[in-house]
Amino acid sequence: MSPARRWLSERQRVEATGPILIVGAGLAGWTVATTLREEGYAGELVVLGDEPHPPYDRPPLSKGALRRTTALDALTLPGADRAAELGIDLRLAHRVVACDPATRTITLADGTALAYGELVIATGVRPRTLPGALTVRHRDDLAALWALPPDAAIAIVGAGFLGSELAATLRELGHPVTLVTGSGAPLADQLGPEIATVLARWHTAHGVTLRHGRVTSVAELAADTVLACLGSEPNTEWLTGSGLPLADGVLTDADGRAGAHEWAVGDVAREPAGRIEHRMAASTAGVRLGVRLAALLADREPPAPLAAVPYHWTDHYGATVQAYGHVAGDLERQVVAGSVDEDRVAVLCGRDGIVVGAVGIGLPRALVRAAKLIRDGAGYDPEAFAASLRTAAAAGPARPR
Ligand SMILES: Cc1cc2nc3c(=O)[nH]c(=O)nc-3n(C[C@H](O)[C@H](O)[C@H](O)COP(=O)(O)OP(=O)(O)OC[C@H]3O[C@@H](n4cnc5c(N)ncnc54)[C@H](O)[C@@H]3O)c2cc1C
The missing domain is CATH 3.50.50.60 (FAD/NAD(P)-binding domain)
Structure with missing residues (x-):
């Protein structure tokens, strides 16, 4: 189907017949909500979350917040402390227990039923447990x-x-x-x-x-x-029996659509490319879905999503490991700067002769250069890339003009 025909058929299905309900007040859900407002959606917007806290950022929980160098209140996501001002009906400590796409309703734990025009599923994941062990998610x-x-x-x-x-x-x-x-x-x-x-x-x-x-x-x-720390399970129990496609997450198309009026985003969503549990993926997908929904509801053709190279990171002992694209699995890989014997190393990854990923420690500029190769689908030539890094290093940092 051509993009224009696809938009027309999608537009017929997305109608402002009720509020947009977002279930899950985490990074992905909150990003969809704020993006909808930024994009001009002026209709009713409800965000329901089962935690008692306003939407917050999780990565510091294993870093500065645990160390107590970052205050817990500093984790609150932008805008989450002024939801009313943004016209977002943020309902905390509200657990959703069921969904019926046929009647477009969800049910809360206290039995209240809420109707929706469009539903965004953003319920994230929960840790797999071992009896007697603690977990860190909240x-x-x-x-x-x-x-x-x-x-x-x-x-x-x-x-x-x-x-x-x-x-x-x-x-x-x-x-x-x-x-x-x-x-x-x-x-x-x-x-x-x-x-x-x-x-x-x-x-x-x-x-x-x-x-x-x-x-x-x-x-x-x-x-x-x-x-x-045994991995996680998607929070999809409340969707059991709904008829929405579930298989280790909510199955969606590349735009996040899971049903006629149901969408999924963030850690809980399994797009055709897979299910990703990283912060940047959740926020990028949240922006993308917010932009798309706002356009469809305003009868505008949604813009093509910006092509972003996936990025994730992890912090250990004051150093940041950074990864762009695909860096694990059955890949060609070669160290292109530093070495594993040092505390600085960059690795370029390829598949079928194309650069698909880069991972490293202490060499952020090399990785940014590699990210451009990933974005451009450049041919995999680690020797040439390593030589270009040496040339750039010899020239020194670019001076501002
Ligand atoms: C400790 C920790 C450290 C991390 N560090 C990094 C890092 O360094 N780099 C990185 O890239 N990523 C990191 N991540 C991953 C990143 O935080 C997640 O990818 C991101 O939070 C996903 O956002 P989300 O909104 O999809 O899910 P969540 O943030 O989990 O939000 C989902 C929300 O929905 C709520 N919910 C669930 N079920 C229901 C229901 N039935 N009704 C109502 N509400 C419900 C949940 O309680 C939760 O509040 C880390 C995660 C954790 C836990």
């Missing part, structure tokens, strides 16, 4: 960690982004920390062997005990507290 989860004596030994099961980052932060706070990494080094599956080698070295140098193997019970660990 700001209220930090209280249990702050209550521990400073010498409490902590075992962290799972060495993905969250487990590895929490190990670094809790170690910096003085706790004896054991990080259970399964078979490989921390973050090897997510960022590749080069970064995993550096992180394993850093953890060991800071006194984190790395333990390999599978843990199925907290009793197997000699620790005062166990933290489960």
